[in-house]
Amino acid sequence: MSTSVSSSSAGSRAATVDSSDAPLLQVNDLQVEFRTRDGVAKAVNGVTYSVAAGETLAVLGESGSGKSVTAQAIMGILDSPPGHITGGEILFKGSDLLKMGAEERRKVRGAQMAMIFQDALSSLNPVHTVGAQLGEMYRVHRGSSRQEAKAKAVELMDRVRIPAAKERVNDYPHQFSGGMRQRIMIAMALALEPDLIIADEPTTALDVTVQAQVMDLLAELQAEYHMGLILITHDLGVVADVADKIAVMYAGRIVETAPVHQLYARPAHPYTRGLLDSIPRLDQKGQELYAIKGLPPNLLHIPAGCAFNPRCPRAQEICRQEIPRLFQVAGDDGTELAGRGSACFFWKETLHGE
Amino acid sequence: MASNGASALGAAVPEEVAFAQPVPQGEPILQVRDLVKHFPLTKGVVFRKQVGAVKAVDGVSFDLVQGETLGIVGESGCGKSTLAKVLMNLEPATSGSVRYKGEEISKLSGAALKAVRRNIQMVFQDPYTSLNPRMTVGDIIGEPYEIHPEVAPKGERRRAVQDLLDVVGLNPEYINRYPHQFSGGQRQRIGIARGLALKPEIIICDEPVSALDVSVQAQVINLLDQLQKDFNLSYMFIAHDLSIVRHISDRVGVMYLGKMVEIGTDLEIYDHATHPYTQALLSAVPVPDPTARETRDRVVLEGDVPSPANPPSGCRFRTRCWKAQEICSVEVPELTVRPGLKLLAAHDSACHFAEEREVEGTAQERQRGPEET
Numbered sequence: 221m222s223t224s225v226s227s228s229s230a231g232s233r234a235a236t237v238d239s240s241d242a243p244l245l246q247v248n249d250l251q252v253e254f255r256t257r258d259g260v261a262k263a264v265n266g267v268t269y270s271v272a273a274g275e276t277l278a279v280l281g282e283s284g285s286g287k288s289v290t291a292q293a294i295m296g297i298l299d300s301p302p303g304h305i306t307g308g309e310i311l312f313k314g315s316d317l318l319k320m321g322a323e324e325r326r327k328v329r330g331a332q333m334a335m336i337f338q339d340a341l342s343s344l345n346p347v348h349t350v351g352a353q354l355g356e357m358y359r360v361h362r363g364s365s366r367q368e369a370k371a372k373a374v375e376l377m378d379r380v381r382i383p384a385a386k387e388r389v390n391d392y393p394h395q396f397s398g399g400m401r402q403r404i405m406i407a408m409a410l411a412l413e414p415d416l417i418i419a420d421e422p423t424t425a426l427d428v429t430v431q432a433q434v435m436d437l438l439a440e441l442q443a444e445y446h447m448g449l450i451l452i453t454h455d456l457g458v459v460a461d462v463a464d465k466i467a468v469m470y471a472g473r474i475v476e477t478a479p480v481h482q483l484y485a486r487p488a489h490p491y492t493r494g495l496l497d498s499i500p501r502l503d504q505k506g507q508e509l510y511a512i513k514g515l516p517p518n519l520l521h522i523p524a525g526c527a528f529n530p531r532c533p534r535a536q537e538i539c540r541q542e543i544p545r546l547f548q549v550a551g552d553d554g555t556e557l558a559g560r561g562s563a564c565f566f567w568k569e570t571l572h573g574e
Numbered sequence: 575m576a577s578n579g580a581s582a583l584g585a586a587v588p589e590e591v592a593f594a595q596p597v598p599q600g601e602p603i604l605q606v607r608d609l610v611k612h613f614p615l616t617k618g619v620v621f622r623k624q625v626g627a628v629k630a631v632d633g634v635s636f637d638l639v640q641g642e643t644l645g646i647v648g649e650s651g652c653g654k655s656t657l658a659k660v661l662m663n664l665e666p667a668t669s670g671s672v673r674y675k676g677e678e679i680s681k682l683s684g685a686a687l688k689a690v691r692r693n694i695q696m697v698f699q700d701p702y703t704s705l706n707p708r709m710t711v712g713d714i715i716g717e718p719y720e721i722h723p724e725v726a727p728k729g730e731r732r733r734a735v736q737d738l739l740d741v742v743g744l745n746p747e748y749i750n751r752y753p754h755q756f757s758g759g760q761r762q763r764i765g766i767a768r769g770l771a772l773k774p775e776i777i778i779c780d781e782p783v784s785a786l787d788v789s790v791q792a793q794v795i796n797l798l799d800q801l802q803k804d805f806n807l808s809y810m811f812i813a814h815d816l817s818i819v820r821h822i823s824d825r826v827g828v829m830y831l832g833k834m835v836e837i838g839t840d841l842e843i844y845d846h847a848t849h850p851y852t853q854a855l856l857s858a859v860p861v862p863d864p865t866a867r868e869t870r871d872r873v874v875l876e877g878d879v880p881s882p883a884n885p886p887s888g889c890r891f892r893t894r895c896w897k898a899q900e901i902c903s904v905e906v907p908e909l910t911v912r913p914g915l916k917l918l919a920a921h922d923s924a925c926h927f928a929e930e931r932e933v934e935g936t937a938q939e940r941q942r943g944p945e946e947t
Contacts (some may be wrong), residue, residue, distance in 0.1 A: 282787040304738035397878045398650075427649035428814065428876045432858040434872060454788055457860025461867060480864045498792040499862050500821030505840075508799065509821065515757050531789075 252307035278463035339402035352391035471527035609670035645823030701761030759790035838921030
């Protein structure tokens, strides 16, 4: 696995970040498997990516691509058993999280890195008030008193712009609308001003107009606190709006990494290309949509060679035998494109659209 | 990319071409007038007293023409799924009329209702919960024949089911398998095959692809498109994904809080929207093109959708609308063409101040695909 590809990239917004420093988070060759009754499902097979402070990395992939499992491994909330981390390292501010003890990790989790989940209704505890749940962060990590914690909770709710925060702090999650609940989730993640936020499909359960509000809020807070953000999603539209760089995952591997503009303009992996081509477009109305044939693979039986080969229009003999590593992608004149990698033997042809 | 020059071409579709678009003409197969569905809110156990009503659908009118696809878009809670259920007569309408080929069906029951239902079928959103896990695929797709035995005699049913599997792109040998042996996309194909079994004229698709993976969505959309051509079906396509609705629909209706706020051809709605809600909705859709990031002109609406149990007076959108005036809280705006609007802007819109929004980067711009740099 190449490690240099993703670490040196700098997106448009990340240009303001001093990229000379080590990245905030560096995941190296992470491997996760689930040992089930039916066999071993290899959910993550050597994932490498990095996020710098103030940078937004979007992890794009379909269900079962391992994008959420990677995030759970980083947070240390992987259900084990059946999940097991079998290799790799997760460097957060230079120290390996996987070598830390449970108590040490607990101090990192919540205080220095936090997660926003997809479904706010099932992630919030229905029998506690939102004030108590927000305040818990301060009580557990900072040892605040009940009163202090509640005051802090009101402050947080104000910050994510929940109207009448003072009156609503004693309400229960079901009394809030979907968008408001997601704001509370964001408030909870922000409570201790972490350096890294992992947002797992934060707006998938929301309506379009509310989705726009929540994404705006998240971007604003990220800029204010100069946090690193890992945005996990399958929505190509959301990614185009907020990401600095993108990692595309398929069957537990990263198949392409690129700065956002380059990925959309010139994808270097047939899977990425297929995803972009299957977006309905104005000039194709009335015609058949481009569709990637076949189905995502079963993780218990990942195809030999490149996992995408049974669905790939470009597949050759080599694709069925050898697993492609993440190749450095170079431009037309042969210069290496910073931050671009493609796990395809035919990245050059794909890039040139041949 | 494949779109090279084509996307630029798409953006420059001249208006005359828009008129030449084949909007299906002909008999409306389904006529809906002032359809209302209120769910009562009651209080008390013994003496149940009605204290209010959730106005899920509150006076919706439209026509569905033979062979066309009518897209219905709107946010959750706007009543689009309730509308589908009332049309199918799965929920009795509170008032209003639904006419299928001129025949009033909202008051039918018994055998007469059964006969009409044969012609209106439904494809559901979640292929994981809409198929009975204890039934084989053959039983699921063949079940409609148990209810309507006149469509396929007993001896021919297995054959008919296998034909259907073939039509939706599944291996006919899978007839004895169970739903759990299929992926999401394949299950949705089974759901579609079941919908086709009785050779209906209208299929109501309630969010048929939103539970599917991105790469599989396109496959199912293509299948629906193909089936429409092959069997001359009329679709009512309910979804919240605006780009997919645009791709498949001839006409689009936009719903907000139980009301149809705007309806027209896809070009009229997407490129010449006159209702502020439609404009906000379209502008909020994330565009899969990072170059549009800086230039996009977005209307971010304040707040949430109000409760349908207690909708605002007058225009229901006024609480979130930037154009709201005195009149909006008093008078319910009619769904009609307002005078003074020209060409494609002249379509039904329920706003007192209906007008096109003048912005750079119009809907056409936003719908453009990613371009070569």
